[in-house]
Amino acid sequence: MTHDGSKTPPALDPDTLRVIPLGGLGDVGRNMTCFELNGKILIVDCGVLFPEESQPGVDLILPGLDYLADRLDDVVALVLTHGHEDHIGGVPYLLRQRQDIPVYGSRLTLAFVEAKLREHRLRDAVLHTVAEGERVDVDEFGLEFFAVTHSIPDALAVVVRTSAGSVLHTGDFKMDQLPLDGRITDLRGFARAGAEGIDLVMADSTNAEVKGFTPLERDILPNLERVFAEATGKLVVACFASHVHRVQEILDLAARHGRKVCYVGRSMVRNMAVARDLGYLHVPGDILIELSQLNDYPDDRVVVVCTGSQGEPLAALSRIANRDHPVIGINPGDTVLFASSLIPGNENSVYRVVNGLTRLGARVVHRGNAFVHVSGHSASGELLYLYNIVQPGNVMPIHGEERHLVANAELAVATGVPRERAIVAHDGDVVDLRDGVAKPVGRVDASYIFVDGSTVGDVSESSLTDRRILGEEGFISIVAAVDLRKGEVVAGPDVSARGFLEAPTVFDDVTTKIAAALDAALAEGVDDEHRLQQVVRRTVGQWVSSTYRRRPMIVPVVIAV
Amino acid sequence: MTHDGSKTPPALDPDTLRVIPLGGLGDVGRNMTCFELNGKILIVDCGVLFPEESQPGVDLILPGLDYLADRLDDVVALVLTHGHEDHIGGVPYLLRQRQDIPVYGSRLTLAFVEAKLREHRLRDAVLHTVAEGERVDVDEFGLEFFAVTHSIPDALAVVVRTSAGSVLHTGDFKMDQLPLDGRITDLRGFARAGAEGIDLVMADSTNAEVKGFTPLERDILPNLERVFAEATGKLVVACFASHVHRVQEILDLAARHGRKVCYVGRSMVRNMAVARDLGYLHVPGDILIELSQLNDYPDDRVVVVCTGSQGEPLAALSRIANRDHPVIGINPGDTVLFASSLIPGNENSVYRVVNGLTRLGARVVHRGNAFVHVSGHSASGELLYLYNIVQPGNVMPIHGEERHLVANAELAVATGVPRERAIVAHDGDVVDLRDGVAKPVGRVDASYIFVDGSTVGDVSESSLTDRRILGEEGFISIVAAVDLRKGEVVAGPDVSARGFLEAPTVFDDVTTKIAAALDAALAEGVDDEHRLQQVVRRTVGQWVSSTYRRRPMIVPVVIAV
Incomplete structure (x- = not known):
């Protein structure tokens, strides 16, 4: 097969x-x-x-x-x-x-x-x-x-x-x-x-x-209804910006429970406008309000319908959970509903947001503790x-x-x-x-x-491999200037690192080793930058592996003046 | 509260x-x-x-x-x-x-x-x-x-x-x-x-x-039994290296189904030896074999009990799924059982292994498709x-x-x-x-x-921030040597990058810009390396942001000779 x-x-x-x-x-x-x-x-x-x-x-x-x-x-x-x-x-x-x-x-x-x-x-x-x-x-x-x-x-x-x-x-x-x-x-x-x-x-x-069989969408309605019925403060609902049916359910419930609805998130605002214009979304009366009007209403009279149900760090919901949203804050007694699937791989980000909201005092309802998504x-x-x-x-x-x-x-x-x-x-x-x-x-x-x-197709697998190494281990950069005619180091070696250790004295020892290795190589008549860089790389590689059992990227630059 | x-x-x-x-x-x-x-x-x-x-x-x-x-x-x-x-x-x-x-x-x-x-x-x-x-x-x-x-x-x-x-x-x-x-x-x-x-x-x-309530451990026994009964080829069971009870169940089933058991993975071998020595694990007869003996037995007479149930990339199971294990291979008709929980956050790694094993032709049984874990x-x-x-x-x-x-x-x-x-x-x-x-x-x-x-406590949050930037965006490094007395660039600028774009001509344009910016700064009398580095950083930062809409780490080194 x-x-x-x-x-x-x-x-x-x-x-x-x-x-x-x-x-x-x-x-x-x-x-x-x-x-x-x-x-x-x-x-x-x-x-x-x-x-x-x-x-x-x-x-x-x-x-x-x-x-x-x-x-x-x-x-x-x-x-x-x-x-x-x-x-x-x-x-x-x-x-x-x-x-x-x-x-x-x-x-x-x-x-x-x-x-x-x-x-x-x-x-x-x-x-x-x-x-x-x-x-x-x-x-x-x-x-x-x-x-x-x-x-x-x-x-x-x-x-x-x-x-x-x-x-x-x-x-x-x-x-x-x-x-x-x-x-x-x-x-x-x-x-x-x-x-x-x-x-x-x-x-x-x-x-x-x-x-x-996948359960019926309408089977979750009583559970959504219950979230509305039990919510005493602000209600925030996160779902996909294209899930017109789910938003329709929220709009209908909001109308029934006397809450105004505010869309938050660029794609949510845009898609719901398109869906309404084309007749796929039926907005009851004058239920919609702008974000700027949100704080004109008491908490128990509003629903925020927002993006960020997958824990995307820049989306509205993450910012709310981090107390980093300019308008929307969460107080004890507020309710947040994740009316969405949990796409595998997003668990960490989603639960980071759930924990943040919980810590602010929100009751968080999600598919892990209620039947609110099909x-x-x-x-x-x-x-x-x-x-x-x-x-x-x-x-x-x-x-x-x-x-x-x-x-x-x-x-x-x-x-x-x-x-x-x-x-x-x-x-x-x-x-x-x-x-x-x-x-x-x-x-x-x-x-x-x-x-x-803005680039398409220019990033290769080998760039990604480099990123993975850099992201796990950081790098050590070594710069030295040499005068190849005189066979001597005229400046450096300067050793610095990012994403590695930070104490300024960490590199004292290896700087001496590098200088000695370069002097020895120059004395032996090595006279091109590339081979001198290899000498530096080897010296630093052995030192970092034996001293720290780690493998940061090593970036030697030997420049001839 | x-x-x-x-x-x-x-x-x-x-x-x-x-x-x-x-x-x-x-x-x-x-x-x-x-x-x-x-x-x-x-x-x-x-x-x-x-x-x-x-x-x-x-x-x-x-x-x-x-x-x-x-x-x-x-x-x-x-x-x-x-x-x-x-x-x-x-x-x-x-x-x-x-x-x-x-x-x-x-x-x-x-x-x-x-x-x-x-x-x-x-x-x-x-x-x-x-x-x-x-x-x-x-x-x-x-x-x-x-x-x-x-x-x-x-x-x-x-x-x-x-x-x-x-x-x-x-x-x-x-x-x-x-x-x-x-x-x-x-x-x-x-x-x-x-x-x-x-x-x-x-x-x-x-x-x-x-x-x-958490279901009874014994309630999964019939399902484990069924996996054994239906397995026609090799059977590989992955579980935690400390789950002595689960391994006990596997040993008992292996005995009943006439299969030898081979532990794979350092912690599995070590822990099960300890558990047996102390009487917590009862090993039926001469059921255990060494990895080196595994291929002496027909596939339908062995069970491999191994680590790697969370998709850990270096563990035995990942290597088997990547056809990278020196002894154990998977053929169509073999069965792999994940007798383990799926720790949130590990979904991607676990399913990567499941997909790899499926592609090799294995039947993969896991908690997503059978009741085999409590x-x-x-x-x-x-x-x-x-x-x-x-x-x-x-x-x-x-x-x-x-x-x-x-x-x-x-x-x-x-x-x-x-x-x-x-x-x-x-x-x-x-x-x-x-x-x-x-x-x-x-x-x-x-x-x-x-x-x-080998370091404890030396890695700080700011190193981790650097690693996250490097891992997402890579870096661009710029090295130049200057003679501060003469006020001129004597070598470089050399521009290189890792984890960014790779075409060698990518930096032609910006190299010219950097040289011009350094010349201008030196002509204005700027005479310390630190400020010259800032000039380089600013030049490269503006270029990369407007040209590529990206923000790699920029690492300028200006060295005075």
Whole structure:
């Protein structure tokens, strides 16, 4: 089921549909898939991955866009399944390379994309709004869109029909049978498409390891209600800035409990304005107030809806917990509700914020001590429904780490998909679909592309390795000036360090050693800076390792005057 | 209930028992409490805290030992409740300061301590073995020990009786009513002590937020059994190196399923030898094999019991997942069982290992997809039993982050402890117990002491700040030699960087700018290195911020020749 294809893929035959995941198969993030037929390329999603601590200083990670560098003119469409960052965050970086790639997506998705493109000063994008039920033909590809339920409104799945076969790409989805907005995942449509024939299903693996079913969003309502009922002071609710349904619940509860609502956080303010303008968010009466008005109301008459639910250090909630927010303070008796998931890896930051808020006297309600969040992704039970109703010839799990992809493939196998047709592919794997059979045929480069400050792709793995060493151990820098003709040290050695020990006398001993080593080398006739630097490096390296059992970076500079 | 005591504590009255937590109240780790009466000090526990990513390069964090620097001769005993690192890991660093402090603990605890002291070449420690039911008088302090159940055998709680009042310190405990070794937490003893009068309970807060009761250890046995029954290839089990009961279960299952057992990992080999020698671990027949013999047996006849359950990068399991272990490889069909908790903050590392093993074809069973672990700590239900049976006058939760301490205090209040006597104290808070009332009276310094390589306490917060900047952004170093008399640059500027961008031409532009800025400054008569360095720093800082929107550390060295 897994494979080790490392070869270059063969030239593409006319009757073959080629599928190339450029991100999202191995990580939860940077989702992107290319479909290729007869020289034309269709892209589904173009998202970002947020870095973890082993990628220090990196702002964002892009999918393997480099694969498209020579093929940009062959791209006939970019389809976006929904408006989450891990599906649309990379769009500006792609359009920067060719701005007139036609982009297809639902109304809300494209509204979020437009705001993003404006920030990147990309004003000439070609955006086509589509909706569930619509069919669009783009060159070799016949697209049909289906409603799916997710933790953002207006999410779509897409069926891609071609002369070489048909693919159902689910995007992110769950099957809440009683969603708040009544817009359920279109299982009936999936059934019809399956009956017409789907050769390949590419389905969201995020929760494939989770037993059973994702609970209904409405099942958390009584618990949210109770938080409102019990709150005596200020109420602060943190959630994702794109979770329109969750914010709708908060607005409705606020109206019922006579509290005004104040959005805090740039993305929250922006997204909720977009969602309201487009009719996805219904704001009761004059319930909204500005941050500047917040302190005009008593604490028990307001709700702050803010970003920072993942403990992001610069977001509003962290600043509130650190008593560092210019307007919002927490007093004993206030309540803070985390109406959000806890993304694995964020535990330390989230609990640092929870502890800070607790110490200020807040009652903190989070998914660790109350049922106040449900996932936006299908659990294993829902994936079984999907496979049974579509009955695909092949599956290729997407959107997950290795463990999720494998679990998803196993579910397909359990419903009767032959094991050899349940393909656990990874980013960069090339899978060809022909005569109803999907098969890995090779690999292309889909490496991480790091965005760091204003640079894209200039930070390499070796820079990151240096950062890891510097971050763990710091560095010792040694500067000396030598007169190579006279064979003598004319200034220095000056030894200093950062992120290492700080007592000024720490380097007295080794400074003498370095001077002696340089004198000896010069006396032996060593006459280039590079070799003298090696002498310094060796001297300092031995000293620091034997004296402190540590390995800081050693940066010797010998300069010839 | 919480408080803000930041004042220096008053001199201690003769009839007052002073309690000073020096670690563990605010973190899960570095547990240590001092009790003081009439000039004598009793210490309970002396553990370490493992650093998180915001403390880069740090090996261990010690409790606030500095408080004892001038009081070492007043210490009459160190009591150790059990053998986990967060309770005994700091002992060598304390005994290094005064080796003959009398140490009290159970047989297994002291055996683990002895091994540790040997590694630190401390051979003259004074160790006193105690057991549940025993009473020992040490100067002002009457000690009575009670059996408690925990995830390591031979754990103890201690009641400290003095002329100024009595304290029950639970250590770490849970109330498994059917533990595998039959050694239950001595609730009957707690009841008697409570009836005699306990003024203050200091109880384990780790799971105070968890509803209900910690499940029985034996409830996981059928699931472990099933893993053995279903395993067709090699079986690798990862767990904590001190979890003797868990290893006992694995040994028994291995015997029943005809598999040999191989310990892998230095601490696992050492601890299990100690536990066996002392009779805490019963090894069936000739079941153990050496690592060198492992490949003499077919895969389905062996179990590897190894360390690395938290994804530690250097431990056996990570190396196996990276195909980097000299002996042990994973093939499709092998099974890996994580029979361990997932310590918050370790998710990324653990799942990196899970994904690596999955990719090699292993079936990975972990607490995320099966019920194969129970906690070693009391959940809220058990803490309610404790408070109801002891009926203390005051409580002071220990062993937890802020949120755990507050939850634990709330439980005590729910059982009838007056709110003002449920004291949420933090490391360094000084609490005096007098006439049956506990009250915060001030603070002492209990800051983190960092162990890094062979240095203790030499790494400061400002070194860590430097490391964080270096680790996120890298540095740019600029070296120039100047002749101050002639007012000219005689060599350089040489610009180089690590952890920043790498293209050699990146610095062409700024090198010219620096040279010009130095020339201008020298022409204006600037004639000391320090001010010239500031000129360089400013020039480079402006350039890097406007060109790259980044803030690497800038390290200018201007050397006068």
